[in-house]
Amino acid sequence: MxxxxxxxxxxxxxxxxxxxxxxxxxxxxxxxxxxxxxxxxxxxxxxxxxxxxxxxxxxxxxxxxxxxxxxxxxxxxxxxxxxxxxxxxxxxxxxxxxxxxxxxxxxxxxxxxxxxxxxxxxxxxxxxxxxxxxxxxxxxxxxxxxxxxxxxxxxxxxxxxxxxxxxxxxxxxxxxxxxxxxxxxxxxxxxxxxxxxxxxxxxxxxxxxxxxxxxxxxxxxxxxxxxxxxxxRGSSYFFVEVDGPKLDLHSGVFGGSVHEPMTDLIALLGSLLDHTGKILVPGINESVAPLTEEERELYKDIHFDLEEMKKPIGVKSFLQDNKEEILMARWRYPSLSIHGIEGAFSDKGSKTVIPRRVIGKFSLRQVPNMEPVVVERQVKEHLQAVFAKQKSPNNLKVTSSVGAKxxxxxxxxxxxxxxxxxxxxxxxxxxxxxxxxxxxxxxxxxxxxxxxxxxxxxxxxxxxxxxxxxxxxxxxxxxxxxxxxxxxxxxxxxxxxxx
Amino acid sequence: MxxxxxxxxxxxxxxxxxxxxxxxxxxxxxxxxxxxxxxxxxxxxxxxxxxxxxxxxxxxxxxxxxxxxxxxxxxxxxxxxxxxxxxxxxxxxxxxxxxxxxxxxxxxxxxxxxxxxxxxxxxxxxxxxxxxxxxxxxxxxxxxxxxxxxxxxxxxxxxxxxxxxxxxxxxxxxxxxxxxxxxxxxxxxxxxxxxxxxxxxxxxxxxxxxxxxxxxxxxxxxxxxxxxxxxxRGSSYFFVEVDGPKLDLHSGVFGGSVHEPMTDLIALLGSLLDHTGKILVPGINESVAPLTEEERELYKDIHFDLEEMKKPIGVKSFLQDNKEEILMARWRYPSLSIHGIEGAFSDKGSKTVIPRRVIGKFSLRQVPNMEPVVVERQVKEHLQAVFAKQKSPNNLKVTSSVGAKxxxxxxxxxxxxxxxxxxxxxxxxxxxxxxxxxxxxxxxxxxxxxxxxxxxxxxxxxxxxxxxxxxxxxxxxxxxxxxxxxxxxxxxxxxxxxx
The missing domain is CATH 3.40.630.10 (Zn peptidases)
Incomplete structure (x- = not known):
């Protein structure tokens, strides 16, 4: 092409x-x-x-x-x-x-x-x-x-x-x-x-x-x-639900003795990508279409001023060092963003509750030759494997939606x-x-x-x-x-x- | 005593x-x-x-x-x-x-x-x-x-x-x-x-x-x-704030190219304790008063039926296997509970935002001979060390409150x-x-x-x-x-x- x-x-x-x-x-x-x-x-x-x-x-x-x-x-x-x-x-x-x-x-x-x-x-x-x-x-x-x-x-x-x-x-x-x-x-x-x-x-x-x-x-x-x-890019939205106790618990009374759903969830979400933005779910990066020299050439002509791109969004730096790599990271490589957690304490101030049920939410942007159905399976298997290592008696449920190609x-x-x-x-x-x-x-x-x-x-x-x-x-x-x-x-x- | x-x-x-x-x-x-x-x-x-x-x-x-x-x-x-x-x-x-x-x-x-x-x-x-x-x-x-x-x-x-x-x-x-x-x-x-x-x-x-x-x-x-x-037990409440972009970003447009505050925060929260409930902040466990044989004896007389304790809170198991250890985990050892995140998406449904500023909240229950002031310093130093490894351009601010002994x-x-x-x-x-x-x-x-x-x-x-x-x-x-x-x-x- x-x-x-x-x-x-x-x-x-x-x-x-x-x-x-x-x-x-x-x-x-x-x-x-x-x-x-x-x-x-x-x-x-x-x-x-x-x-x-x-x-x-x-x-x-x-x-x-x-x-x-x-x-x-x-x-x-x-x-x-x-x-x-x-x-x-x-x-x-x-x-x-x-x-x-x-x-x-x-x-x-x-x-x-x-x-x-x-x-x-x-x-x-x-x-x-x-x-x-x-x-x-x-x-x-x-x-x-x-x-x-x-x-x-x-x-x-x-x-x-x-x-x-x-x-x-x-x-x-x-x-x-x-x-x-x-x-x-x-x-x-x-x-x-x-x-x-x-x-x-x-x-x-x-x-x-x-x-x-x-x-x-x-x-x-x-x-x-x-x-x-x-x-x-395509996208799938994932819901990672961990539930355990049948009601919210007092962290003073029970803290240290129960497997807290939030501890499990944070470990699950933390297993998804590293600090360079690299997705750690096995199989994801392998399915990305290889970059050809000709395709790389296309990126050189794009006018993209790093400083000018930083200003409107107010970031000090990007994950990549140069224009071409930043654009490729946005367009031709997958990315994973963690959006938030439902069920945990999210208001201002402090509350010392152990939430009984929490749902982590993230989306995964997909590129050729990734297949949403395959990605979905890879993510679920990965999360289940991480969860198994947690040895938690809590319940894990991973669901996903959209799945646009x-x-x-x-x-x-x-x-x-x-x-x-x-x-x-x-x-x-x-x-x-x-x-x-x-x-x-x-x-x-x-x-x-x-x-x-x-x-x-x-x-x-x-x-x-x-x-x-x-x-x-x-x-x-x-x-x-x-x-x-x-x-x-x-x-x-x-x-x-x-x- | x-x-x-x-x-x-x-x-x-x-x-x-x-x-x-x-x-x-x-x-x-x-x-x-x-x-x-x-x-x-x-x-x-x-x-x-x-x-x-x-x-x-x-x-x-x-x-x-x-x-x-x-x-x-x-x-x-x-x-x-x-x-x-x-x-x-x-x-x-x-x-x-x-x-x-x-x-x-x-x-x-x-x-x-x-x-x-x-x-x-x-x-x-x-x-x-x-x-x-x-x-x-x-x-x-x-x-x-x-x-x-x-x-x-x-x-x-x-x-x-x-x-x-x-x-x-x-x-x-x-x-x-x-x-x-x-x-x-x-x-x-x-x-x-x-x-x-x-x-x-x-x-x-x-x-x-x-x-x-x-x-x-x-x-x-x-x-x-x-x-x-x-x-x-005493308690300190911690607020771990990570902010970066000056506004919420679209995860499709920017995902993969920016250091997302949520990624940083999840890594920070994930560094606090392991799946056994053990606190990973250096120095914390070392400052706990050693358990004497005489103190251990006290726990034997306490009527505590494991099955009966599971029922009202609806958990399948505890982090510890027996009555004495569960009670000690609750009473004479410190614990750390992650309560939630402010600033991230927390409603029902899906939203594909990259939040610009997120505040993780956790509390740490303290026991003799921990000193809240020392614990505060240990937690802050630990989080700063973890954050330094993230090599993120975002800003980290750790504050704490209460600090009861x-x-x-x-x-x-x-x-x-x-x-x-x-x-x-x-x-x-x-x-x-x-x-x-x-x-x-x-x-x-x-x-x-x-x-x-x-x-x-x-x-x-x-x-x-x-x-x-x-x-x-x-x-x-x-x-x-x-x-x-x-x-x-x-x-x-x-x-x-x-x-």
Whole structure:
């Protein structure tokens, strides 16, 4: 793959410059419209951010539905047909079943001479509370120093809106939309896209049958330069439960005489990785695809300033010493993060309890050629072996969820070429060809189920802080990103006619 | 000490039986009154349990004051003088200072021919919520199968009331109270008895100057047999804070490239003890007082049924194989319990965050000849050494609090002899001579500051579950305990006249 890729890069350096002239007559009016309407676009993002579409809280699913309705109305106003596809129910812990928010499947009148592009996005967000450490109210879009702060600004409301605004721009400037567009917009991405995989399977021969390309803009650049993303890591989430006593115990009365579940759990969690970040679960590292010299070359071109990357996250150093190794650690090697413990004392202050039941939680980011099912078995066997050495009478239960597979795309695919051209037109530079450390299961799922080409075309900045406090998208990225999407429609159609 | 103690035991076996006859004429009417008024006593315990005097929540300090007032009224009705002694203020995290609930110092008219007994107790409780796993509302005293369930039933509202009821019984049956009584009743015990030590120091030459004996009933038996307690473990609480990134990070984007505070913390906590419960902090085990053969003998007489001890707490086995070793592990050896982590993900479900700052919490129970100041230094040095090996750029901060010293009393003291006689009279058996694994700093503080004899005379059952869900005291223990206290007054006065 890597050799083909380098050839493609060289080809593009020639072709993109020679095709820049005819583009401008089509694209300039679009770009002008986008610049002139940017305040409206930002205002609409504010309306979307104000909707508390936090999918982790079932009480807020109504808000997700409200935003789905707002989005459907917008698509219908532009001539699209919208179906709210039912994706079933979720069983709550009290046994009750609740309907999941539906998925928007939208399409426009089809021209058989145009390529068909299907755009994926999501409207739900991660939890956010002012008291988590936000400088501004997370649900009030706030512009400061050119940045638009708010939960979902970059993940993923901003990009979804940018797609809609790109389409609006064609309509408003009375230019023919050069591609057939379809939309898949869901509201459960942050909690694992329940039901979407099944829906894709069901609609493989209908909705997806005439789709040529699937594009996703649900990640961020790694530097100040725009990027195309050709891979994501997979992920499995593990729950390590240790329980023993039938009730919490007083550490004074019983301390020293009972096998404490927390002691067992800390030993289990401590066995997972060493201080260099190396995963100690046998078999994991052995299954990672070997690094070739050609692949290593790809990393050299990526603009990644170590000091600049430290600043927004406030770390003094990384686990690796140089740019290439840091990027590889994030993109092409697995990682394991321990997120916390349920059931132990977690409030402020002091409490001298021995918790009766504790659940350690960690996730494992996966890369080719790891198989989630195999990883799951390796982790469970490892933990059971460590636990056996503890000689504890307590009970160990290891469960896991999500299990999304890692994804790598073919960089030689036409939509990658179109994407790179569009970046060149809008930003004047070649995009960085990157992978994504985080998990967007949908990329791999779409590719596996539909067999179509999938690309990730991010518009978020490297310091947007998705999932974190003070999430933002810059006004620059939001508006130039809208232009990028408009240009991408054009380049994709042009490539079809004149490859 | 142990040789003297065995001699005393033999002496008592003779003397207690010969003195049983004259006791009955005094004690029988008292016991009859207690039996006949037991429902009133239980009802009053219900009123006390209903007061949410949870000292860990500053918003509930008003409830502590309310219960202090109720208690003061009761003492005054019986002819006592009550002073609400000011113990200063506590600084809140917002910088504000709030007055601590005062301490009741109560006394009655003094007869110089009688010994003076000072009774200590506390009215505050540990936190309790129904949803923590209580079968009944923790603040509604509920009688089931002879047990009185409610937060504070055994720790320490029941015993404090039993002392007051014992006194009431003398008054109501028009018998002269055979000892001079004083009371020290506080409302901040569960959060470290702030200010009480200083108050004791201040009143050493006044309130405490004519006190002969200080008695505390704030622990439980270890079996179905009554007990006298001659030692407690000390305790220090440690906070291990690791912080690094300036905000929470996405584990997909950054996992594998940053030194995660949780990885550091898990390694630190994992270095504290091994799976046998052995503390791995250098120097700790070396400072434990060596076990003598004579001391080992003491443990043989204690009725402790392994199977019966497993049942109420629901463990399959203990860290040790036999009764003696289990009791020693709880009473005369140090222990370390990891209680939890603040700042990590602790809710139900899954969240893929890398927490920016986490605080591990553990406590270390201490025994003679450990010195809390030395232990603190040993723990800090150990953690710093482990952290240095992690080669992490994160920041480590270890702080500690409480630091109560362990306590051991002289079993040959007159009040221990009186206590054992009283147990024999009420329960018909010799008490077990036990130590307490948990920390009651006040025992050692009283002994160190006042130089007076201190005894712990528990009335709570071994399965009362203090600090835990479904805390209770049995009606039997509550009522017989009241008799025990009444008999103890008598035996103490008799010993003074006829030792």
């Amino acid at each position: 890597a050799k083909i890729l380098l050839a493609v890069i060289m080809l593009l350096h020639v072709s993109s410059s020679s095709s820049s002239l005819p583009s401008s007559t089509v694209l300039d009016p679009l770009f002008l419209y986008i610049d002139e309407h940017q305040n409206e676009f930002v205002q609409r993002l504010g309306e979307w951010v104000a909707v508390k579409s936090d999918s982790s809280d079932q009480m807020l699913w109504g808000e997700i539905q409200r935003l789905l309705n707002m989005t459907a109305n917008r698509i219908q106003e532009m001539g699209g047909q919208v179906e709210f596809a039912d994706i079933g129910t979720q069983q709550l812990s009290n046994g009750e079943s609740v309907a999941l928010p539906p998925v928007i499947l939208a399409q426009f009148e089809r021209d058989p001479n145009k390529p068909t592009l299907c755009i994926y996005g999501h409207l739900d967000v991660q939890p956010a509370k002012k008291e988590d450490g936000w400088a501004t109210d997370p649900y009030t879009l706030t512009e400061l120093n050119g940045n638009l702060y708010g939960r979902g600004a970059t993940d993923n409301k901003g990009p979804v809106l940018a797609w809609l605004h790109a389409l609006e721009t064609y309509k408003a400037t009375k230019q023919e939309v050069p591609v057939n567009l379809k939309f898949v917009i869901e509201g459960m991405e942050e909690v694992g896209s329940d039901g979407l995989d099944e829906l894709t399977r069901q609609r493989k021969e209908s909705f997806f049958s005439d789709v040529d390309y699937i594009v996703i803009s649900d990640n961020v650049w790694v530097s100040r330069r725009p990027a195309l993303t050709y891979g994501t 890692p994804w790598v795309a073919n960089l030689n695919d036409p939509q990658y070429i179109a994407g790179r051209k569009a970046v060149k037109v809008v930003f004047g530079v070649e995009p960085e060809l990157i992978r994504e450390g985080s998990t967007i299961p949908i990329a791999n799922n779409f590719q596996e189920v539909t067999g179509k080409s999938v690309m990730m075309l991010p518009i978020g900045g490297h310091d947007d802080g998705e999932h974190s406090q003070n999430e933002k998208i810059s006004r620059y990225n939001f508006i130039q990103g809208t232009k990028l999407f408009a240009a991408f429609f054009y380049e994709l159609s042009k490539l079809q006619k004149d490859p | 142990a040789k003297i103690l065995l001699a005393v035991i033999m002496l008592l076996h003779v003397s207690s039986s010969s003195s049983s006859l004259p006791s009955s004429t005094v004690l029988d009417p008292l016991f009859l009154y207690i039996d006949e008024h037991q429902n009133e006593f239980v009802q009053r315990l219900g009123e006390w349990v209903a007061v949410k005097s949870d000292s860990s929540d500053q918003m509930l300090w008003g409830e502590i004051q309310r219960l202090l007032n109720m208690t003061a009224n009761r003492i005054q009705e019986m002819g006592g003088q009550v002073e609400f002694a000011d113990i200063g203020t506590q600084q809140l995290s917002n910088g504000e200072s709030v007055a601590l609930p005062p301490v009741i110092l109560a006394q009655f008219e003094r007869d110089p021919n009688k010994p003076t007994l000072c009774i200590y107790g506390h009215l505050d409780v540990q936190p309790a919520k129904k949803e923590d796993g209580w079968a009944t509302d923790p603040y509604t005293l509920t009688e089931l199968n002879g047990n009185l369930y409610g937060r504070g039933a055994t720790d320490n509202k029941g015993p404090v009331l039993a002392w007051l009821h014992a006194l009431e019984t003398y008054k109501a049956t028009k018998q002269e109270v055979p000892v001079n009584l004083k009371f020290v009743i506080e409302g901040m015990e569960e959060v470290g008895s702030d200010g009480l030590d200083e108050l004791t120091r201040q009143r050493k030459e006044s309130f405490f100057s004519d006190v002969d004996y200080i008695v505390i009933s704030d622990n439980v038996w270890v079996s179905r047999r009554p007990a006298l307690t001659y030692g407690t 362990p306590w051991v009393a002289n079993l040959n003291d007159p009040q221990y002899i009186a206590g054992r006689k009283a147990v024999k009279v009420v329960f018909g058996v010799e008490p077990e001579l036990i130590r307490e694994g948990s920390t009651i700093p006040i025992a050692n503080n009283f002994q160190e500051v006042t130089g007076k004899s201190v005894m712990m005379l528990p009335i709570g059952g071994h399965d009362d579950g203090e600090h835990s869900q479904n805390e209770k005291i049995s009606r039997y223990n509550f009522i017989q305990g009241t008799k025990l206290f009444a008999a103890f007054f008598y035996e103490l006065s008799k010993l003074q006249k006829d030792p």
